[in-house]
Amino acid sequence: MATRRGVTAIVIGGLIVALGLAFFVSPLASSSPDGLEKVATDEGFIDTAEDHGLADSPLADYGVEGVDNESISTGLSGIIGVAITFGLALLLFGIFHVRRGRDDREPTAAATG
Amino acid sequence: MHVPDGFLNAGVSVATGVVSAGGIGYSLVRAKETLSERLAPMAGLVAAFIFAVQMLNFPVAAGTSGHLLGGALACIVVGPWAGVIAVAVVLIVQGLLFADGGLTALGTNILLIAIIPGWTGFAIFRGIRSFLPGNNGSVIGASFVAAFASVVIASIGFVILYAIGGTGNAPMGTVFGAMVGVHFLVGIGEGLITALTVGAVLAVRPDLVYGAQDLVPGLTVGGPADVAVGRS
Numbered sequence: 001m002a003t004r005r006g007v008t009a010i011v012i013g014g015l016i017v018a019l020g021l022a023f024f025v026s027p028l029a030s031s032s033p034d035g036l037e038k039v040a041t042d043e044g045f046i047d048t049a050e051d052h053g054l055a056d057s058p059l060a061d062y063g064v065e066g067v068d069n070e071s072i073s074t075g076l077s078g079i080i081g082v083a084i085t086f087g088l089a090l091l092l093f094g095i096f097h098v099r100r101g102r103d104d105r106e107p108t109a110a111a112t113g
Numbered sequence: 114m115h116v117p118d119g120f121l122n123a124g125v126s127v128a129t130g131v132v133s134a135g136g137i138g139y140s141l142v143r144a145k146e147t148l149s150e151r152l153a154p155m156a157g158l159v160a161a162f163i164f165a166v167q168m169l170n171f172p173v174a175a176g177t178s179g180h181l182l183g184g185a186l187a188c189i190v191v192g193p194w195a196g197v198i199a200v201a202v203v204l205i206v207q208g209l210l211f212a213d214g215g216l217t218a219l220g221t222n223i224l225l226i227a228i229i230p231g232w233t234g235f236a237i238f239r240g241i242r243s244f245l246p247g248n249n250g251s252v253i254g255a256s257f258v259a260a261f262a263s264v265v266i267a268s269i270g271f272v273i274l275y276a277i278g279g280t281g282n283a284p285m286g287t288v289f290g291a292m293v294g295v296h297f298l299v300g301i302g303e304g305l306i307t308a309l310t311v312g313a314v315l316a317v318r319p320d321l322v323y324g325a326q327d328l329v330p331g332l333t334v335g336g337p338a339d340v341a342v343g344r345s
Contacts, residue, residue, distance in 0.1 A: 001345035018164070022168060029168060029169045032178040034114065038177040042291060043281075052212040053216045062211055080221065083208055094153065
Protein backbone atom coordinates (compact mmCIF):
# COMPACT_ATOMS: atom_id res chain seq x y z
CA MET A 1 0.00 0.00 0.00
CA ALA A 2 1.42 3.33 -1.03
CA THR A 3 0.53 5.02 2.23
CA ARG A 4 2.37 2.43 4.28
CA ARG A 5 5.46 2.79 2.16
CA GLY A 6 5.24 6.51 2.63
CA VAL A 7 5.19 6.14 6.39
CA THR A 8 8.07 3.68 6.27
CA ALA A 9 10.12 6.14 4.22
CA ILE A 10 9.42 8.89 6.73
CA VAL A 11 10.28 6.68 9.68
CA ILE A 12 13.56 5.66 8.03
CA GLY A 13 14.33 9.27 7.15
CA GLY A 14 13.52 10.37 10.71
CA LEU A 15 15.72 7.64 12.14
CA ILE A 16 18.63 8.75 9.98
CA VAL A 17 18.16 12.29 11.32
CA ALA A 18 18.01 10.98 14.90
CA LEU A 19 21.13 8.83 14.43
CA GLY A 20 22.95 11.75 12.83
CA LEU A 21 22.06 14.06 15.70
CA ALA A 22 23.05 11.39 18.24
CA PHE A 23 26.41 10.67 16.63
CA PHE A 24 27.57 13.96 15.15
CA VAL A 25 25.88 16.65 17.21
CA SER A 26 25.68 15.17 20.72
CA PRO A 27 29.48 15.41 21.27
CA LEU A 28 29.09 19.17 20.69
CA ALA A 29 26.31 19.56 23.26
CA SER A 30 26.81 21.86 26.22
CA SER A 31 28.35 20.06 29.17
CA SER A 32 27.17 22.66 31.65
CA PRO A 33 24.83 21.38 34.38
CA ASP A 34 21.20 21.36 33.33
CA GLY A 35 18.57 23.61 34.87
CA LEU A 36 17.75 21.33 37.79
CA GLU A 37 21.41 20.53 38.58
CA LYS A 38 22.28 24.21 38.51
CA VAL A 39 19.42 25.15 40.80
CA ALA A 40 20.30 22.28 43.14
CA THR A 41 23.91 23.52 43.27
CA ASP A 42 22.95 27.16 43.83
CA GLU A 43 20.35 26.29 46.45
CA GLY A 44 22.68 23.89 48.21
CA PHE A 45 20.89 20.58 47.81
CA ILE A 46 22.98 19.00 45.06
CA ASP A 47 24.73 16.93 47.75
CA THR A 48 21.50 15.12 48.54
CA ALA A 49 21.78 13.39 45.15
CA GLU A 50 22.89 9.80 45.50
CA ASP A 51 25.16 8.02 43.06
CA HIS A 52 23.21 6.22 40.41
CA GLY A 53 22.74 2.54 41.22
CA LEU A 54 23.94 1.63 37.74
CA ALA A 55 26.75 4.20 37.54
CA ASP A 56 29.12 1.40 36.48
CA SER A 57 27.02 0.31 33.53
CA PRO A 58 28.95 0.19 30.24
CA LEU A 59 26.89 3.06 28.82
CA ALA A 60 26.75 5.20 31.98
CA ASP A 61 26.65 8.94 31.40
CA TYR A 62 26.36 8.56 27.64
CA GLY A 63 29.71 7.02 26.91
CA VAL A 64 30.77 3.57 25.76
CA GLU A 65 33.11 1.84 28.17
CA GLY A 66 36.49 1.19 26.58
CA VAL A 67 36.20 3.82 23.86
CA ASP A 68 38.82 6.43 24.70
CA ASN A 69 37.96 9.13 22.20
CA GLU A 70 35.37 11.15 24.05
CA SER A 71 33.46 12.34 20.99
CA ILE A 72 33.25 8.89 19.48
CA SER A 73 32.31 7.40 22.82
CA THR A 74 29.46 9.88 23.25
CA GLY A 75 28.34 9.53 19.66
CA LEU A 76 28.36 5.74 19.77
CA SER A 77 26.38 5.71 23.00
CA GLY A 78 23.86 7.95 21.26
CA ILE A 79 23.53 5.56 18.33
CA ILE A 80 23.08 2.62 20.69
CA GLY A 81 20.48 4.55 22.68
CA VAL A 82 18.51 5.60 19.60
CA ALA A 83 18.52 2.03 18.30
CA ILE A 84 17.45 0.49 21.61
CA THR A 85 14.76 3.11 22.19
CA PHE A 86 13.37 2.65 18.69
CA GLY A 87 13.40 -1.13 18.97
CA LEU A 88 11.73 -1.14 22.36
CA ALA A 89 9.07 1.38 21.36
CA LEU A 90 8.34 -0.38 18.09
CA LEU A 91 8.01 -3.69 19.90
CA LEU A 92 5.62 -2.15 22.38
CA PHE A 93 3.49 -0.31 19.84
CA GLY A 94 3.66 -3.21 17.38
CA ILE A 95 2.15 -5.53 19.98
CA PHE A 96 -1.01 -3.41 19.95
CA HIS A 97 -1.70 -4.24 16.37
CA VAL A 98 -0.83 -7.89 16.60
CA ARG A 99 -3.24 -8.27 19.52
CA ARG A 100 -5.96 -6.18 17.99
CA GLY A 101 -5.72 -8.02 14.69
CA ARG A 102 -5.90 -6.49 11.31
CA ASP A 103 -9.57 -5.82 10.96
CA ASP A 104 -10.67 -3.86 7.97
CA ARG A 105 -11.83 -0.70 9.58
CA GLU A 106 -12.80 2.35 7.65
CA PRO A 107 -9.86 4.76 7.57
CA THR A 108 -11.92 7.34 9.41
CA ALA A 109 -12.77 4.90 12.17
CA ALA A 110 -9.18 3.78 12.54
CA ALA A 111 -8.01 7.35 12.90
CA THR A 112 -10.67 8.34 15.40
CA GLY A 113 -9.56 8.66 18.93
CA MET B 114 15.31 17.95 34.52
CA HIS B 115 16.14 14.27 35.20
CA VAL B 116 15.78 13.91 38.96
CA PRO B 117 18.52 11.80 40.57
CA ASP B 118 17.93 9.46 43.48
CA GLY B 119 18.02 11.22 46.83
CA PHE B 120 16.48 14.61 46.01
CA LEU B 121 13.03 13.42 47.04
CA ASN B 122 12.15 11.20 49.98
CA ALA B 123 10.83 7.66 49.74
CA GLY B 124 7.21 8.69 50.26
CA VAL B 125 7.16 11.09 47.33
CA SER B 126 9.12 8.66 45.16
CA VAL B 127 6.61 5.89 45.86
CA ALA B 128 3.66 8.21 45.32
CA THR B 129 4.96 9.51 41.99
CA GLY B 130 5.75 5.92 41.02
CA VAL B 131 2.15 4.92 41.66
CA VAL B 132 0.76 7.94 39.82
CA SER B 133 3.06 7.36 36.85
CA ALA B 134 2.29 3.64 36.73
CA GLY B 135 -1.40 4.54 36.68
CA GLY B 136 -0.93 7.16 33.98
CA ILE B 137 1.15 4.89 31.78
CA GLY B 138 -1.16 1.92 32.37
CA TYR B 139 -4.16 3.99 31.38
CA SER B 140 -2.28 5.33 28.35
CA LEU B 141 -1.39 1.81 27.27
CA VAL B 142 -5.06 0.84 27.32
CA ARG B 143 -6.11 3.97 25.44
CA ALA B 144 -3.25 3.78 22.95
CA LYS B 145 -4.10 0.17 22.21
CA GLU B 146 -7.66 1.22 21.45
CA THR B 147 -6.89 4.33 19.50
CA LEU B 148 -3.41 4.34 17.99
CA SER B 149 -4.03 3.96 14.29
CA GLU B 150 -1.80 1.59 12.43
CA ARG B 151 -0.50 4.55 10.46
CA LEU B 152 0.82 6.22 13.57
CA ALA B 153 2.31 3.16 15.30
CA PRO B 154 5.71 3.29 13.55
CA MET B 155 5.68 7.06 14.07
CA ALA B 156 5.43 6.47 17.82
CA GLY B 157 8.60 4.40 17.65
CA LEU B 158 10.32 7.12 15.66
CA VAL B 159 9.17 9.81 18.09
CA ALA B 160 10.73 7.89 21.00
CA ALA B 161 14.02 7.43 19.15
CA PHE B 162 14.09 11.06 18.03
CA ILE B 163 13.43 12.33 21.56
CA PHE B 164 16.23 10.13 22.92
CA ALA B 165 18.62 11.71 20.41
CA VAL B 166 17.50 15.29 20.96
CA GLN B 167 17.57 14.93 24.76
CA MET B 168 21.33 14.42 24.39
CA LEU B 169 21.66 17.86 22.80
CA ASN B 170 22.03 20.16 25.77
CA PHE B 171 21.93 23.78 24.68
CA PRO B 172 23.30 26.66 26.76
CA VAL B 173 20.57 28.76 28.38
CA ALA B 174 22.49 31.04 30.73
CA ALA B 175 25.95 31.36 32.19
CA GLY B 176 27.03 27.87 33.16
CA THR B 177 23.61 26.32 32.67
CA SER B 178 22.19 24.14 29.95
CA GLY B 179 18.85 22.66 29.06
CA HIS B 180 17.54 20.00 26.77
CA LEU B 181 14.27 18.97 25.20
CA LEU B 182 11.82 17.16 27.47
CA GLY B 183 9.72 16.10 24.51
CA GLY B 184 6.42 15.37 26.24
CA ALA B 185 4.48 18.02 24.37
CA LEU B 186 6.17 17.16 21.05
CA ALA B 187 5.35 13.47 21.41
CA CYS B 188 1.72 14.07 22.35
CA ILE B 189 1.16 16.54 19.49
CA VAL B 190 2.63 14.15 16.92
CA VAL B 191 1.27 10.77 18.04
CA GLY B 192 -1.48 11.72 20.48
CA PRO B 193 -1.63 12.00 24.26
CA TRP B 194 -1.61 8.25 24.98
CA ALA B 195 1.12 6.97 22.68
CA GLY B 196 3.00 10.22 23.32
CA VAL B 197 3.55 9.72 27.04
CA ILE B 198 4.39 6.05 26.48
CA ALA B 199 7.05 7.03 23.93
CA VAL B 200 8.70 9.43 26.40
CA ALA B 201 8.42 6.88 29.20
CA VAL B 202 10.32 4.39 27.02
CA VAL B 203 13.06 7.01 26.58
CA LEU B 204 13.25 7.57 30.35
CA ILE B 205 13.38 3.84 31.10
CA VAL B 206 16.24 3.35 28.62
CA GLN B 207 18.08 6.37 30.06
CA GLY B 208 17.60 5.26 33.66
CA LEU B 209 18.46 1.60 33.17
CA LEU B 210 21.27 1.82 30.61
CA PHE B 211 22.71 5.33 30.72
CA ALA B 212 22.58 6.03 34.48
CA ASP B 213 20.61 9.20 33.72
CA GLY B 214 17.73 9.81 36.09
CA GLY B 215 17.59 7.88 39.34
CA LEU B 216 16.12 4.40 39.67
CA THR B 217 13.89 5.16 42.65
CA ALA B 218 13.18 8.48 40.86
CA LEU B 219 11.97 6.77 37.67
CA GLY B 220 8.32 7.37 38.55
CA THR B 221 9.10 10.98 39.38
CA ASN B 222 10.86 11.45 36.07
CA ILE B 223 8.06 9.82 34.08
CA LEU B 224 5.65 12.17 35.82
CA LEU B 225 7.78 15.32 35.34
CA ILE B 226 9.14 14.66 31.84
CA ALA B 227 6.46 12.54 30.14
CA ILE B 228 3.05 12.85 31.77
CA ILE B 229 2.88 16.43 33.09
CA PRO B 230 4.45 18.19 30.10
CA GLY B 231 2.79 15.77 27.69
CA TRP B 232 -0.76 16.15 28.89
CA THR B 233 -0.64 19.81 29.90
CA GLY B 234 1.19 20.61 26.68
CA PHE B 235 -1.37 18.76 24.60
CA ALA B 236 -4.28 20.41 26.41
CA ILE B 237 -2.73 23.85 25.86
CA PHE B 238 -2.08 22.98 22.22
CA ARG B 239 -5.72 22.01 21.78
CA GLY B 240 -6.90 25.10 23.63
CA ILE B 241 -4.84 27.50 21.53
CA ARG B 242 -5.84 25.80 18.30
CA SER B 243 -9.52 26.12 19.17
CA PHE B 244 -9.44 29.86 18.62
CA LEU B 245 -6.93 30.04 15.76
CA PRO B 246 -7.66 29.44 12.09
CA GLY B 247 -7.27 25.87 10.87
CA ASN B 248 -3.95 26.03 9.07
CA ASN B 249 -0.37 24.87 9.43
CA GLY B 250 0.78 28.17 10.87
CA SER B 251 -1.66 27.80 13.75
CA VAL B 252 -0.47 24.27 14.47
CA ILE B 253 3.16 25.39 14.51
CA GLY B 254 2.44 28.46 16.66
CA ALA B 255 0.35 26.44 19.10
CA SER B 256 3.15 23.83 19.26
CA PHE B 257 5.66 26.49 20.26
CA VAL B 258 3.53 27.97 23.03
CA ALA B 259 2.35 24.59 24.33
CA ALA B 260 5.87 23.17 24.48
CA PHE B 261 7.22 26.30 26.14
CA ALA B 262 4.49 26.28 28.77
CA SER B 263 4.83 22.53 29.36
CA VAL B 264 8.44 22.96 30.51
CA VAL B 265 7.59 25.79 32.90
CA ILE B 266 4.70 23.71 34.29
CA ALA B 267 6.98 20.69 34.71
CA SER B 268 9.49 22.83 36.62
CA ILE B 269 6.69 23.97 38.93
CA GLY B 270 5.77 20.30 39.28
CA PHE B 271 9.26 19.60 40.58
CA VAL B 272 9.05 22.46 43.07
CA ILE B 273 5.74 21.11 44.41
CA LEU B 274 7.22 17.63 44.83
CA TYR B 275 10.28 19.17 46.47
CA ALA B 276 8.10 21.17 48.84
CA ILE B 277 6.28 17.98 49.85
CA GLY B 278 9.22 15.65 50.16
CA GLY B 279 12.55 17.28 49.35
CA THR B 280 15.39 15.86 51.43
CA GLY B 281 17.39 19.08 51.50
CA ASN B 282 16.25 22.18 53.31
CA ALA B 283 16.52 24.84 50.65
CA PRO B 284 14.00 27.67 51.03
CA MET B 285 11.00 27.02 48.79
CA GLY B 286 10.64 30.58 47.55
CA THR B 287 14.12 30.73 46.07
CA VAL B 288 13.91 27.19 44.68
CA PHE B 289 10.67 28.17 42.97
CA GLY B 290 12.11 31.36 41.50
CA ALA B 291 15.29 29.67 40.33
CA MET B 292 13.55 26.64 38.79
CA VAL B 293 10.91 28.65 36.96
CA GLY B 294 13.44 31.27 35.86
CA VAL B 295 15.85 28.82 34.27
CA HIS B 296 13.06 26.69 32.78
CA PHE B 297 11.53 29.77 31.22
CA LEU B 298 14.69 29.83 29.11
CA VAL B 299 14.78 26.07 28.58
CA GLY B 300 11.12 26.33 27.52
CA ILE B 301 12.01 28.68 24.70
CA GLY B 302 14.38 26.03 23.34
CA GLU B 303 11.71 23.38 23.85
CA GLY B 304 9.22 25.53 21.95
CA LEU B 305 11.59 26.12 19.05
CA ILE B 306 12.57 22.46 18.68
CA THR B 307 8.95 21.34 18.98
CA ALA B 308 7.66 23.88 16.46
CA LEU B 309 10.47 23.01 14.03
CA THR B 310 9.86 19.29 14.30
CA VAL B 311 6.08 19.52 14.05
CA GLY B 312 6.51 21.89 11.10
CA ALA B 313 8.84 19.46 9.35
CA VAL B 314 6.43 16.54 9.66
CA LEU B 315 3.51 18.77 8.65
CA ALA B 316 5.37 19.80 5.51
CA VAL B 317 5.92 16.21 4.45
CA ARG B 318 2.86 14.33 5.66
CA PRO B 319 0.31 16.41 7.61
CA ASP B 320 -1.82 13.32 8.20
CA LEU B 321 0.96 11.93 10.40
CA VAL B 322 0.60 14.74 12.94
CA TYR B 323 -2.13 13.62 15.34
CA GLY B 324 -2.78 17.15 16.55
CA ALA B 325 -3.32 18.38 12.98
CA GLN B 326 -5.41 15.57 11.56
CA ASP B 327 -8.46 17.84 11.44
CA LEU B 328 -6.69 19.75 8.67
CA VAL B 329 -6.49 16.71 6.43
CA PRO B 330 -9.60 16.08 4.33
CA GLY B 331 -10.98 12.59 4.78
CA LEU B 332 -9.60 12.05 8.26
CA THR B 333 -11.71 12.71 11.32
CA VAL B 334 -10.27 12.87 14.76
CA GLY B 335 -11.03 14.35 18.10
CA GLY B 336 -13.90 12.72 19.93
CA PRO B 337 -14.69 14.10 23.37
CA ALA B 338 -12.37 11.55 24.95
CA ASP B 339 -9.42 13.21 23.28
CA VAL B 340 -10.02 16.51 24.89
CA ALA B 341 -10.19 15.20 28.43
CA VAL B 342 -6.50 14.70 28.88
CA GLY B 343 -5.34 17.53 31.07
CA ARG B 344 -6.23 15.86 34.32
CA SER B 345 -2.93 14.95 35.84
